[in-house]
Amino acid sequence: MINTDPNKIEEILTRGVEEVIDKQNLEKKLKSGKVLRVKLGIDPTSPNLHLGRAIPLLKLRDFQLAGHKIVLIIGDFTGVIGDTSDKDSERPMLDEKTVKANMKSYVNQAGKVLDIKKCEIKYNSRWLKKLGFGEIGKQADNFSLNEFISRENISKRMDSGTRVSLRELLYPLMQGYDSVAVKADVEIGGTDQKFNLLAGRQLQRYYKQEPQDILMNPLVEGLDGRKMSSSWGNTVNLLDSPTNMFGKIMSLKDEYIIKYFVLATRIGMEKIKEYETELKAGKNPRDIKVLLAKEIVKMYHGEKEANKAEEEFNKVHRDKELPTDIPVFETDKKNYFIADLLVDTKLVLSKNEAKRLVEGGGVETILGEKKERITDWRKEVVLEDSMIIKVGNRKFVKIKLK
RNA sequence: GGGCGUGUGGCUGAGCAGCAAAGGCAACAGACUGUAAAUCUGUCGGGGUAACCCUUCGUAGGUGCAAGUCCUACCGCGCCCA
Numbered sequence: 001m002i003n004t005d006p007n008k009i010e011e012i013l014t015r016g017v018e019e020v021i022d023k024q025n026l027e028k029k030l031k032s033g034k035v036l037r038v039k040l041g042i043d044p045t046s047p048n049l050h051l052g053r054a055i056p057l058l059k060l061r062d063f064q065l066a067g068h069k070i071v072l073i074i075g076d077f078t079g080v081i082g083d084t085s086d087k088d089s090e091r092p093m094l095d096e097k098t099v100k101a102n103m104k105s106y107v108n109q110a111g112k113v114l115d116i117k118k119c120e121i122k123y124n125s126r127w128l129k130k131l132g133f134g135e136i137g138k139q140a141d142n143f144s145l146n147e148f149i150s151r152e153n154i155s156k157r158m159d160s161g162t163r164v165s166l167r168e169l170l171y172p173l174m175q176g177y178d179s180v181a182v183k184a185d186v187e188i189g190g191t192d193q194k195f196n197l198l199a200g201r202q203l204q205r206y207y208k209q210e211p212q213d214i215l216m217n218p219l220v221e222g223l224d225g226r227k228m229s230s231s232w233g234n235t236v237n238l239l240d241s242p243t244n245m246f247g248k249i250m251s252l253k254d255e256y257i258i259k260y261f262v263l264a265t266r267i268g269m270e271k272i273k274e275y276e277t278e279l280k281a282g283k284n285p286r287d288i289k290v291l292l293a294k295e296i297v298k299m300y301h302g303e304k305e306a307n308k309a310e311e312e313f314n315k316v317h318r319d320k321e322l323p324t325d326i327p328v329f330e331t332d333k334k335n336y337f338i339a340d341l342l343v344d345t346k347l348v349l350s351k352n353e354a355k356r357l358v359e360g361g362g363v364e365t366i367l368g369e370k371k372e373r374i375t376d377w378r379k380e381v382v383l384e385d386s387m388i389i390k391v392g393n394r395k396f397v398k399i400k401l402k
Numbered sequence: 403g404g405g406c407g408u409g410u411g412g413c414u415g416a417g418c419a420g421c422a423a424a425g426g427c428a429a430c431a432g433a434c435u436g437u438a439a440a441u442c443u444g445u446c447g448g449g450g451u452a453a454c455c456c457u458u459c460g461u462a463g464g465u466g467c468a469a470g471u472c473c474u475a476c477c478g479c480g481c482c483c484a
Binding site for chain 1: 408412413427428429430431432433435436437438439440444445446447448449450451478479480481
């Protein structure tokens with residue numbers, strides 16, 4: 001039942017893994033054939049899962065496929081407190097309703113990666129709510145303020161004079177106690193979680209449990225090269241439409257292609273090595289990136305959608321043809337000032353924006369084979385049925401005359 | 403509780419009493435291409451054909467022809483002292 005194949009174990013321990021504490025011990029546990037309890041804490045702040053958050057999920061899947069028990073801790077209580085470790089600023093406190101709604105959607109999305117039915121799902125309010133000041137005080141005694149404030153992201157904030165709330169101090173305690181409550185053998189998390197993950201070990205020792213081993217995955221860069229994070233808006237979301245997802249991945253910087261293959265897919269490592277060699281040998285990165293985009297779309301939307309997304313992308317961006325689905329704008333007005341038209345069709349938000357775009361050469365009308373670039377923002381266009389208005393490379397509207 | 407600071411457009415960060423407000427990031431458009439990559443260029447509060455008008459610099463008042471810029475109060479945040 002438990003897979004103890006050394007190669008499999010090696011992959012679990014190394015693929016997309018930045019650091020393992022304590023690696024030898026974990027390796028031993030994996031080889032023992034014992035069912036391990038592998039914990040992942042889920043932060044319910046954002047209802048949208050992105051590729052960065054899918055990385056630990058994939059790692060969990062590796063464990064799950066090897067026969068281990070996955071324990072998902074839903075931070076309904078911690079979410080209300082707010083984690084501080086991957087943020088440069090304070091987290092907002094969430095109200096309970098939001099947490100519940102977010103979690104439902106989370107489990108749904110996580111189900112695309114994990115076999116949820118086989119997972120243990122626990123809400124940490126169950127045990128955290130009951131802790132009193134006495135107990136918390138004792139727990140807190142395991143940590144020093146010095147440790148806490150010497151964390152890079154905290155000290156940075158302190159140096160720059162940004163507020164650090166006392167409640168943030170409590171967070172590692174809570175996450176750590178989660179590990180105690182579920183008797184975790186292993187915990188997965190991003191490198192930014194190191195402090196919290198280690199807190200788990202410390203508290204487990206305090207409660208006379210064997211400390212969990214820790215497996216940390218690197219953080220992945222988002223579309224703009226900064227760390228992928230919902231608050232930056234540079235994410236590829238699991239719920240993105242296939243076309244959108246495909247396009248977003250195509251807009252990734254070339255240098256992240258291999259990293260994404262390793263972290264966000266489960267394409268075999270040998271294959272990825274091949275791609276890497278090809279890239280180094282001067283193969284067009286675009287072609288490899290297409291494979292990446294297709295693979296990722298396939299994981300979340302299935303193969304058929306992945307193929308469709310590729311076709312669509314090629315059509316619109318390579319061959320500069322029209323996309324398949326174009327939003328329709330119905331009107332009975334035949335003569336339209338271009339600026340008004342752009343605003344009314346919601347292609348732009350204001351007339352000033354329309355003006356800028358037209359002057360910048362970003363607006364085109366297409367009627368069959370006839371394309372006309374509009375350069376005067378005061379121009380009055382004569383609309384015809386199924387005329388297409390194109391703004392930039394990606395925005396289209398089809399006119400329907402009533 | 404006291405003292406001293408600080409609060410600017412999506413973010414960051416300049417700002418002298420006469421600015422729709424420097425710079426950077428992000429975003430958008432154009433050229434190029436291998437793509438929504440890279441690079442280069444341009445734009446980046448709203449309205450008007452235009453002259454021009456309106457809205458914005460934590461909140462509320464005040465001084466002054468004129469206020470992001472000075473004064474007062476309040477709120478948030480920081481530092482120091484208690």
